[in-house]
Amino acid sequence: MNAPAKPREKTRFDTIGKPRRRVDGRAKAIGQTRFADDLVLPRMLHAKLLRSPHPHAIVESIDVSRAQAQRGVHLVLTGAEFPVPYGIMPVSQDEHPLARERVRYVGDPVAAVIAVDEQMATEALQLIDVKYRKLPTVASPEEGLAKPEPRIHDYGERGNIHRNQSYEFGDVEEALARSDHVFEDLFFYEGNTHLPMEQQASLASVEGDGKLLLQSSTQNPHYLHRQLARVLQVPAAHVRVIATPNGGGFGGKCDPGNHEFVVAKAALMLGRPVKICLTREEVFYQHRGRHPVLMKVRTGVSNDGRLTAMHLQTLLDGGAYGSHGPASTFYTGVLTPVTYELPRFKFEACRVFTNKPACGPKRGHGTPQPRFGQEVQLDKIAERLKLDPAEMRLRMVTQPDSLTASWLHVGSTGLAECIRKVVEMSGWKERRGKLGAGRGLGLACSTYMCGAGVSIYWNKMPHSAVQILLDRSGQVTVYCGATEIGQGSDDVLAGLVAESLGIDPGWVRCVTGDTGITPIDLGSYSSRVTIMMGNAALQAAGRLRDTLAAAAAEALDTLPDRVIFSQDRVFAAQDAGKTMSFIEAIALAEAKFGTLAAVGSYAPPKPPGRYKGAGVGPSPAYSFSACVVETEVDEHTGWVTVPKIWIAHDIGRALNPVLARGQVIGGVYMGLGEALMEEQAFRRLPPKLSSALVHRNPSMLDYKSLTSLDMPEVEVALIEYPDPNCPYGAKEVGQGPLLPVMPALANAIHDAVGVRIDEIPITPDKVLRALEKKEKGEAPRVGPESFPSVPYPAPTFVLPPWEGGDGNELKGQEGRKAA
Amino acid sequence: MSAVPDRVHATLRVNGEDQQVSFAPYKTLLEVLREDLNLTGTKHGCELGECGACAVLVDGEPLLSCLELAVQCEGRDIQTIEGLAKGTELHPLQAAFADHGGSQCGYCTSGMVMTAKALLDKEPAPSRERIREALAGNLCRCTGYQQIWESVESAAKALREGKR
Numbered sequence: 001m002n003a004p005a006k007p008r009e010k011t012r013f014d015t016i017g018k019p020r021r022r023v024d025g026r027a028k029a030i031g032q033t034r035f036a037d038d039l040v041l042p043r044m045l046h047a048k049l050l051r052s053p054h055p056h057a058i059v060e061s062i063d064v065s066r067a068q069a070q071r072g073v074h075l076v077l078t079g080a081e082f083p084v085p086y087g088i089m090p091v092s093q094d095e096h097p098l099a100r101e102r103v104r105y106v107g108d109p110v111a112a113v114i115a116v117d118e119q120m121a122t123e124a125l126q127l128i129d130v131k132y133r134k135l136p137t138v139a140s141p142e143e144g145l146a147k148p149e150p151r152i153h154d155y156g157e158r159g160n161i162h163r164n165q166s167y168e169f170g171d172v173e174e175a176l177a178r179s180d181h182v183f184e185d186l187f188f189y190e191g192n193t194h195l196p197m198e199q200q201a202s203l204a205s206v207e208g209d210g211k212l213l214l215q216s217s218t219q220n221p222h223y224l225h226r227q228l229a230r231v232l233q234v235p236a237a238h239v240r241v242i243a244t245p246n247g248g249g250f251g252g253k254c255d256p257g258n259h260e261f262v263v264a265k266a267a268l269m270l271g272r273p274v275k276i277c278l279t280r281e282e283v284f285y286q287h288r289g290r291h292p293v294l295m296k297v298r299t300g301v302s303n304d305g306r307l308t309a310m311h312l313q314t315l316l317d318g319g320a321y322g323s324h325g326p327a328s329t330f331y332t333g334v335l336t337p338v339t340y341e342l343p344r345f346k347f348e349a350c351r352v353f354t355n356k357p358a359c360g361p362k363r364g365h366g367t368p369q370p371r372f373g374q375e376v377q378l379d380k381i382a383e384r385l386k387l388d389p390a391e392m393r394l395r396m397v398t399q400p401d402s403l404t405a406s407w408l409h410v411g412s413t414g415l416a417e418c419i420r421k422v423v424e425m426s427g428w429k430e431r432r433g434k435l436g437a438g439r440g441l442g443l444a445c446s447t448y449m450c451g452a453g454v455s456i457y458w459n460k461m462p463h464s465a466v467q468i469l470l471d472r473s474g475q476v477t478v479y480c481g482a483t484e485i486g487q488g489s490d491d492v493l494a495g496l497v498a499e500s501l502g503i504d505p506g507w508v509r510c511v512t513g514d515t516g517i518t519p520i521d522l523g524s525y526s527s528r529v530t531i532m533m534g535n536a537a538l539q540a541a542g543r544l545r546d547t548l549a550a551a552a553a554e555a556l557d558t559l560p561d562r563v564i565f566s567q568d569r570v571f572a573a574q575d576a577g578k579t580m581s582f583i584e585a586i587a588l589a590e591a592k593f594g595t596l597a598a599v600g601s602y603a604p605p606k607p608p609g610r611y612k613g614a615g616v617g618p619s620p621a622y623s624f625s626a627c628v629v630e631t632e633v634d635e636h637t638g639w640v641t642v643p644k645i646w647i648a649h650d651i652g653r654a655l656n657p658v659l660a661r662g663q664v665i666g667g668v669y670m671g672l673g674e675a676l677m678e679e680q681a682f683r684r685l686p687p688k689l690s691s692a693l694v695h696r697n698p699s700m701l702d703y704k705s706l707t708s709l710d711m712p713e714v715e716v717a718l719i720e721y722p723d724p725n726c727p728y729g730a731k732e733v734g735q736g737p738l739l740p741v742m743p744a745l746a747n748a749i750h751d752a753v754g755v756r757i758d759e760i761p762i763t764p765d766k767v768l769r770a771l772e773k774k775e776k777g778e779a780p781r782v783g784p785e786s787f788p789s790v791p792y793p794a795p796t797f798v799l800p801p802w803e804g805g806d807g808n809e810l811k812g813q814e815g816r817k818a819a
Numbered sequence: 820m821s822a823v824p825d826r827v828h829a830t831l832r833v834n835g836e837d838q839q840v841s842f843a844p845y846k847t848l849l850e851v852l853r854e855d856l857n858l859t860g861t862k863h864g865c866e867l868g869e870c871g872a873c874a875v876l877v878d879g880e881p882l883l884s885c886l887e888l889a890v891q892c893e894g895r896d897i898q899t900i901e902g903l904a905k906g907t908e909l910h911p912l913q914a915a916f917a918d919h920g921g922s923q924c925g926y927c928t929s930g931m932v933m934t935a936k937a938l939l940d941k942e943p944a945p946s947r948e949r950i951r952e953a954l955a956g957n958l959c960r961c962t963g964y965q966q967i968w969e970s971v972e973s974a975a976k977a978l979r980e981g982k983r
């Protein structure tokens with residue numbers, strides 16, 4: 001195992017594991033935290049974007065002269081100013097800050113006005129004359145497969161297929177053929193969006209030294225930094241990105257946004273600060289949210305309820321641009337084998353471009369959709385085989401330190417404990433089936449990565465780095481590129497450094513998310529920050545501790561490795577009377593060794609899989625969750641009420657239990673909203689109204705989300721089996737707990753009224769339709785009825801570890817037969 | 820018909836202090852607070868009355884500042900998040916939100932705290948149900964609300980015990 005370098009670990013903690021006020025809590029509670037739109041600079045101008053009213057059109061001409069002449073207008077920009085495309089993934093650089101010759105969805109930006117205030121900029125937008133030539137549109141992946149022309153992009157696999165892939169780990173058909181049962185189910189998961197409370201905002205300016213500064217509500221300042229340099233064609237060293245604290249991200253602020261390039265370019269051209277804040281409606285167009293995914297799941301099972309093989313097919317509605325799509329496509333399958341022992345696995349996935357806002361990463365990135373399908377199908381299997389769904393799962397959870405058929409390494413796992421815990425908390429055994437008419441319990445499990453094993457662009461450098469400065473005033477300043485999006489990354493950073501140095505977190509000042517000052521961290525995505533930043537922080541702190549110990553040992557008359565750091569003091573291990581304050585230790589060390597600073601960095605271990613494509617899915621560790629949802633279904637209205645949810649999350653170790661619990665409940669909340677109501681849905685206007693594909697509900701009123709009145713009580717258990725790859729054993733908690741909620745709800749509805757809703761969201765109309773079917777004696781199910789023929793490629797064939805494989809692709813039919 | 824003036828001059832009473840301010844007459848209270856008085860503690864998530872992030876207290880009642888014209892607030896008592904702490908000492912609601920996970924990203928926090936304050940000013944011991952109801956117009960995407968309810972309960976207790 002490639003274990004990361006770790007400093008000597010503490011086992012008794014002063015700070016870790018204790019509930020405490022988060023380090024940024026005070027500023028937030030008094031309204032002093034400065035979000036991007038709170039920033040103001042002298043001579044600041046305001047930008048507004050003109051967006052396409054057509055879902056697919058050629059931009060024949062743009063005349064900006066009238067807008068340009070308008071009072072208060074300083075600059076009008078069009079695609080002509082932006083020849084270089086961008087995209088977060090190197091293989092999908094398919095966007096321009098302002099469309100050049102083509103628009104691809106309603107809302108695609110075509111021009112920008114920079115004016116004295118927002119009002120004037122908005123008025124001037126109406127004076128821009130754009131001539132469009134409308135093109136036929138693609139509304140769904142099915143349509144995209146059927147209509148290869150016109151192509152939305154001139155790259156991709158072919159026609160309107162963006163990504164198309166197939167992997168097979170062991171001969172799946174052969175295993176299905178000899179299974180006692182084969183279950184085949186279709187599922188659909190509608191798209192939904194992040195809806196962060198803060199609308200995206202950015203402020204660009206030119207600093208005194210002539211360099212560009214962009215302060216922006218971004219989760220990924222590092223990737224934005226790279227893209228800005230590329231698109232604006234200025235050296236990266238002349239660009240500085242500061243990620244302002246995000247008012248929620250959930251993946252929606254991972255992609256660089258059109259607006260960020262526009263204000264940056266305008267500031268460089270005008271030499272004045274330029275700010276933009278998207279309207280709520282524009283946030284719905286920026287999107288990058290959950291992909292709508294159609295799934296077909298064929299699973300072989302033995303009579304005693306063990307899995308033999310699974311063939312998973314997914315079809316993703318990508319929207320108009322690549323975004324994180326190549327990764328999203330992988331994620332609709334790669335984590336499927338992590339929860340339960342699965343001897344063979346085949347996974348085919350296809351992402352199709354459509355004329356709608358681009359889909360991308362949302363909390364759980366690509367994995368909630370197949371998880372929903374898998375866990376609902378397991379419930380059906382348990383029902384058919386007359387097994388308890390919890391018991392059945394318990395018997396087949398993956399083992400610690402094992403490999404999956406697809407060569408992912410599962411390190412620590414507390415999944416069995418999670419299942420036992422929610423069974424106990426919810427009274428599953430005693431209450432299930434005895435709640436009375438219309439009421440039910442459902443269970444589901446899930447897993448998530450603690451950081452992607454591979455960076456978004458290929459490189460061999462660290463994924464996270466931390467620098468710590470100490471000085472004789474006792475000040476501990478910690479620098480890291482990680483971004484605070486509400487998840488508590490600053491608190492994790494301060495807490496870990498404080499614990500390692502034996503001081504109160506209040507001593508630590510965090511400087512984060514500033515590419516001009518902080519060492520690189522890849523960003524707040526894929527639940528990577530606690531693990532990667534945390535390991536880097538512990539390495540840096542460990543180095544400083546060694547230095548301090550070397551200086552203090554002499555004065556304490558002990559050996560450096562016998563020096564203990566605790567409670568703002570330094571002690572000799574054997575004699576607590578020999579002690580000095582932390583500040584005295586710093587002064588000694590500073591005198592002896594000079595100015596005190598240390599860096600630490602972290603890169604994930606090399607994954608065991610060696611086939612092409614093995615880079616998506618590996619992680620230093622996986623978190624696990626199990627969830628029980630209780631429902632009450634009104635059989636007359638189809639209305640689903642959720643009185644209570646129990647969830648157990650295998651977190652390794654909870655660094656600050658207040659925050660950990662908050663992340664779990666927040667994840668459950670978001671999952672329940674997706675399960676019951678959230679949908680980013682579109683409709684086609686009638687031909688006389690342009691046939692445009694328009695967003696059904698681009699407002700917070702119409703895009704339904706759970707309010708304080710709708711949200712049930714959530715009972716949380718944190719399962720703590722420290723993971724050796726993680727800082728003090730702490731695994732992720734930001735995304736995992738969302739995942740089991742949707743299938744647990746669907747399973748609970750089945751338990752309550754005996755109908756299957758194989759589609760998310762589960763709205764009352766669907767429940768009613770299923771109940772009507774049940775009444776009529778038809779199959780009591782609502783969900784997709786067919787799966788189109790998708791031209792998946794021939795699979796990359798890899799033997800599972802237990803079939804003699806070595807992690808490489810087995811080439812050719814011969815090799816496969818021999819296997 | 821007389822022309823609409825470019826700017827109006829008004830005296831707004833904000834957090835107990837009279838503020839002379841001149842602004843375009845179409846500006847909302849939200850805009851004047853944030854842009855003309857630099858009180859950016861009040862947030863916005865929609866500017867359409869849908870999210871509650873912009874809630875402030877006007878004459879003790881929670882009000883969505885994005886829906887109210889600033890000119891209509893002359894002579895009324897406006898309270899924002901900035902006026903809640905006593906010097907550096909946090910209001911019990913602020914302390915509770917910071918301590919009990921009531922605030923994650925913090926973006927909904929000002930609106931939540933102000934709305935909760937209006938509730939506690941009237942009902943010092945609200946039930947969980949009452950708290951949920953009172954906050955139903957304030958969306959939060961981070962917390963799942965539970966730690967917000969707990970924060971309000973803890974603050975109510977502190978206030979009842981005379982911690983302020």
Ligand code: FES
Nearest residue numbers: 866868870871885
């Ligand atoms: S900004 Fe006022 S309610 Fe949303």
Ligand code: FES
Nearest residue numbers: 923924927959961
């Ligand atoms: S704490 Fe982020 S929206 Fe409420």
